[in-house]
């Protein structure tokens with residue numbers, strides 16, 4: 228009797244999920260939006276606590292599904308525009324490192340296209356990276372003051388070299404750094 232009831236319930240639940248797929252999805256999305264910061268912190272904490280187990284799980288998963296993953300990755304790589312890939316990857320890496328990103332991939336693409344020159348040095352940015360090495364003009368996203376919560380008004384679109392030069396400094400620290408350099412006497416390097 229108990230077993231049959233359990234099966235019935237499982238069947239019913241399955242049907243319910245199928246019928247209300249969109250509703251459930253929307254509910255989940257709303258929940259995530261409301262609890263974004265809390266969830267990000269919890270996930271980061273969980274990942275930190277289960278680092279080794281997770282690594283092993285991902286390794287096993289990759290080994291078992293190697294061919295499928297490779298095929299899918301290749302298909303994705305070829306089908307998606309480069310800037311789309313850059314934006315998705317940028318958001319993903321920031322989230323993985325524990326940041327909350329308060330703009331969509333589409334919005335980031337818009338921001339990047341609007342600032343097609345580095346916001347510090349003005350060099351024309353390269354959105355068409357073809358290999359894995361870094362180029363000075365590669366487009367990058369900079370967290371102005373190393374905030375953990377990223378909004379449109381606390382990020383800059385910089386070339387890779389400027390981003391590296393600024394490093395972990397806040398904008399204020401970077402400005403003072405530049406002023407300090409400017410005061411030094413490097414006239415020997417000045418071209419006439």
Ligand SMILES: [Zn+2]
Pocket residue numbers: 345346347348349350385386387388389390
């Ligand atoms: Zn630059």
